[in-house]
Amino acid sequence: MNSGPLLFLGLFATMACSWTGFVLAPQLQLGGLTQTNTVVVGDALSQTYPLAQPGEAHAGSEVYRANACAACHTEMVRPLDLGSDIQRNWGVRRSLAEDYLLAIPVMLGSQRIGPDLANFGRRTDTNGIYLRLYDPRLITQGSVMPPYRFLFETHKIGFFHSTDALVLPDQDAPPPGFEIVPTPQARALAAYLLSLRQDGYLFEAPPPPLPRTNAVPTNAVATNAVPAAAKPAAK
Amino acid sequence: MNVIASPAPTISPASPQAQKVGAEASCPVGMLTLFAGALLWLLAASLLGLRTSLNFHAPTFLAGHGYLSYGRVHAAQNAALLYGFGVPSALGVGLWLLCRLGRTTLAGPAIVFIGAIFWNTAVALGVGAVLCGGGTGFDGFELPAWCAPLLFVAYLMIGLCGLLTFHQREAGPLYPSQWFVVGSFFWFPWIFSTAALLLLCVPARGVLQATTAWWYVRNFDTVFLGFAGLASAFYFIPKILGRPLRSHYQAALAFWTLALFGSWGGMPDGAPLPSWIISLGVVGTVLTAVPILTVATNFYQTVRADLNALDADPTLRFTYVGLMFWIIAGAQQIVGALPRVSVVTDFTWFGAAQEELFHYGFFALTVFGALYYIVPRLLGLDQGAWCPKLLKWHFRLTFLGVLFSYISLLVAGIGQGILLANSGNSFVDVMRRTMFPVRFNLTGDLLVVLGTILFLLNFAGVLVAAYRRCCAERKGCA
Numbered sequence: 001m002n003s004g005p006l007l008f009l010g011l012f013a014t015m016a017c018s019w020t021g022f023v024l025a026p027q028l029q030l031g032g033l034t035q036t037n038t039v040v041v042g043d044a045l046s047q048t049y050p051l052a053q054p055g056e057a058h059a060g061s062e063v064y065r066a067n068a069c070a071a072c073h074t075e076m077v078r079p080l081d082l083g084s085d086i087q088r089n090w091g092v093r094r095s096l097a098e099d100y101l102l103a104i105p106v107m108l109g110s111q112r113i114g115p116d117l118a119n120f121g122r123r124t125d126t127n128g129i130y131l132r133l134y135d136p137r138l139i140t141q142g143s144v145m146p147p148y149r150f151l152f153e154t155h156k157i158g159f160f161h162s163t164d165a166l167v168l169p170d171q172d173a174p175p176p177g178f179e180i181v182p183t184p185q186a187r188a189l190a191a192y193l194l195s196l197r198q199d200g201y202l203f204e205a206p207p208p209p210l211p212r213t214n215a216v217p218t219n220a221v222a223t224n225a226v227p228a229a230a231k232p233a234a235k
Numbered sequence: 236m237n238v239i240a241s242p243a244p245t246i247s248p249a250s251p252q253a254q255k256v257g258a259e260a261s262c263p264v265g266m267l268t269l270f271a272g273a274l275l276w277l278l279a280a281s282l283l284g285l286r287t288s289l290n291f292h293a294p295t296f297l298a299g300h301g302y303l304s305y306g307r308v309h310a311a312q313n314a315a316l317l318y319g320f321g322v323p324s325a326l327g328v329g330l331w332l333l334c335r336l337g338r339t340t341l342a343g344p345a346i347v348f349i350g351a352i353f354w355n356t357a358v359a360l361g362v363g364a365v366l367c368g369g370g371t372g373f374d375g376f377e378l379p380a381w382c383a384p385l386l387f388v389a390y391l392m393i394g395l396c397g398l399l400t401f402h403q404r405e406a407g408p409l410y411p412s413q414w415f416v417v418g419s420f421f422w423f424p425w426i427f428s429t430a431a432l433l434l435l436c437v438p439a440r441g442v443l444q445a446t447t448a449w450w451y452v453r454n455f456d457t458v459f460l461g462f463a464g465l466a467s468a469f470y471f472i473p474k475i476l477g478r479p480l481r482s483h484y485q486a487a488l489a490f491w492t493l494a495l496f497g498s499w500g501g502m503p504d505g506a507p508l509p510s511w512i513i514s515l516g517v518v519g520t521v522l523t524a525v526p527i528l529t530v531a532t533n534f535y536q537t538v539r540a541d542l543n544a545l546d547a548d549p550t551l552r553f554t555y556v557g558l559m560f561w562i563i564a565g566a567q568q569i570v571g572a573l574p575r576v577s578v579v580t581d582f583t584w585f586g587a588a589q590e591e592l593f594h595y596g597f598f599a600l601t602v603f604g605a606l607y608y609i610v611p612r613l614l615g616l617d618q619g620a621w622c623p624k625l626l627k628w629h630f631r632l633t634f635l636g637v638l639f640s641y642i643s644l645l646v647a648g649i650g651q652g653i654l655l656a657n658s659g660n661s662f663v664d665v666m667r668r669t670m671f672p673v674r675f676n677l678t679g680d681l682l683v684v685l686g687t688i689l690f691l692l693n694f695a696g697v698l699v700a701a702y703r704r705c706c707a708e709r710k711g712c713a
Contacts, residue, residue, distance in 0.1 A: 002408045008417075011417070011418055011421050011422070011494060012421075014491065014494040015422065015425050015494075015498070018450070018454070021499065022446060022450040022515075022516070023429060023433070023450060026443055026508070027443055030442065030508075065370065065372035066368030068306030068307055068370050070306075070372055070374065071305065071309040071310065072306070076507055078578075082505040083505065083578055083655070084657065088658055094507070095507040097508060099442075099507060100442045101440065103441065104438050106442055107373075108445045108506070109582075110586065111586065112582040113666070115662050137294075142663055142667045144294050146290055146294045146305045147295055148298070149298065150299060150304070
């Protein structure tokens with residue numbers, strides 16, 4: 001421990017250990033992931049997963065990044081046996097590496113001051129997002145989310161109302177003759193939030209097993225053979 | 236293992252030869268710029284922290300302006316604390332220790348000065364950009380992509396001077412603080428360049444960005460800041476008490492195990508990754524118990540006979556309290572990594588509490604302790620240059636503030652985790668109930684801000700005293 005070069009070599013070796021384990025090895029395992037096909041559920045067809053984000057949604061992810069939404073919101077659902085994420089209806093299955101394949105940057109977040117958003121697009125609509133951004137307490141009493149009014153503009157109403165003008169209760173309504181409309185940033189952010197849905201069943205996270213039943217499957221083909229499900233139980 | 240058997244009893248920092256040579260003879264401007272910049276950034280970070288804490292009292296407060304909205308200010312606070320305060324103070328204290336322990340003068344003081352100016356300018360531009368919406372979206376690595384090369388060059392300027400200083404040391408065995416300083420000087424550019432490459436220049440595919448970011452944050456905190464703080468503790472506690480460090484072997488064990496295991500982990504359980512990565516991280520985190528226990532026993536055996544003397548000296552008091560917070564923060568990190576616990580505490584205030592304790596409680600307090608010793612000596616003054624009243628209140632306010640914030644966030648984190656584990660409790664309801672302890676955090680932040688202001692006043696007072704003395708000496712000569 002008294003020689004500078006030896007100290008350097010030792011440090012380099014420990015660093016290399018950590019780097020190999022946590023940077024290189026995950027890269028070797030996951031770096032080659034490509035889009036895949038979802039597991040077929042029921043009559044549905046297999047789909048390519050994940051689909052590329054539409055352009056506006058990608059612009060919205062930039063708004064999400066710029067305002068550091070990940071300071072309060074995570075975007076990952078833990079498995080059924082870890083925490084209550086799935087019971088809270090934050091997702092139908094755990095999040096997987098495939099879900100983030102096309103996202104840049106990947107903002108998984110580290111703290112939940114607000115709910116998880118991995119599947120936010122499954123449980124809301126554009127108008128709900130606008131209202132939440134304009135004044136979160138209109139939707140959720142007692143929320144500590146700050147309002148993002150700088151993403152909205154107050155306009156004088158022209159010949160027609162804007163199609164996406166906010167419908168607000170009386171105490172929040174703009175003065176008569178004016179309306180509150182989302183800026184392009186808010187529109188992009190809403191498009192991004194609506195694009196958040198991790199609902200393709202994949203090989204690692206198959207759909208939950210169907211309830212056991214003796215009923216003949218509805219899509220049974222007309223045949224003389226005894227359907228498998230209708231066979232008397234062996235035991 | 237007793238003192239006689241330790242490998243290098245002769246170079247214990249208590250030896251008188253270490254006095255009055257080395258750092259004192261070097262040009263102090265570079266190091267003082269690092270320290271002054273770091274303290275101003277600490278104040279900035281604490282003020283930004285005040286604004287984020289206010290959000291939980293009045294969410295609509297200052298929300299009308301994008302650049303003062305919660306998320307951006309939170310990111311800017313993190314950046315100001317880690318890159319404005321953390322890195323320069325680690326570098327400054329490290330440079331001073333390398334001079335002092337190597338009994339040499341600082342190599343390239345002008346380059347250190349230019350590097351410090353460069354670094355602070357880059358951080359200022361970066362924090363401004365984060366407030367304007369240019370953050371990267373990665374927690375702990377917020378400064379924008381164009382900022383990374385500036386920071387890297389500035390770091391290399393200062394770090395290379397550090398290595399040259401280390402190289403020109405007087406021949407002889409190394410003291411543990413020197414290993415820790417050299418370790419931290421090497422660690423930062425390695426992890427920083429990896430993160431900058433894989434997150435910003437050529438973004439890694441999908442979730443690999445998240446693993447890299449988590450790995451970087453863990454390395455930055457546990458290894459880089461940990462090494463820097465421990466280097467200072469290993470020097471000042473034996474030095475001021477006048478007792479040699481109990482065991483250099485134990486210090487070596489702590490050093491290598493912290494480098495090896497402290498750099499593993501940081502991925503939350505259930506993250507969308509192959510589970511071996513998460514398990515390996517848990518193993519590494521739990522094994523950091525080895526360095527923590529080793530450091531704790533080593534210091535306890537060193538100071539055991541003089542427990543009362545610990546409060547007599549400001550440097551000692553700040554350093555040993557910081558070291559205790561390091562032990563608590565480390566223990567909390569280990570407990571929080573155990574699968575049974577992490578399922579409850581992940582993604583709650585529990586992690587925020589641990590970071591608060593590690594950054595403010597351990598690192599900042601240790602740096603304060605070091606600065607109380609270093610700054611007057613750099614300026615040719617003695618310890619009496621500090622105003623004792625300001626010093627006393629700085630300690631009290633900072634200590635209480637850190638404790639207050641830590642306990643309130645810890646209670647909030649555990650409460651949030653336990654309540655959320657039951658899916659019958661609605662999320663809004665849980666948040667409403669955990670806001671009560673979280674709101675106490677504001678008081679803690681306020682105390683820390685006041686303490687930092689007192690320290691800055693005291694620091695300015697010492698600079699003025701040195702300036703006056705310099706003027707008086709010139710008059711005397713004339």
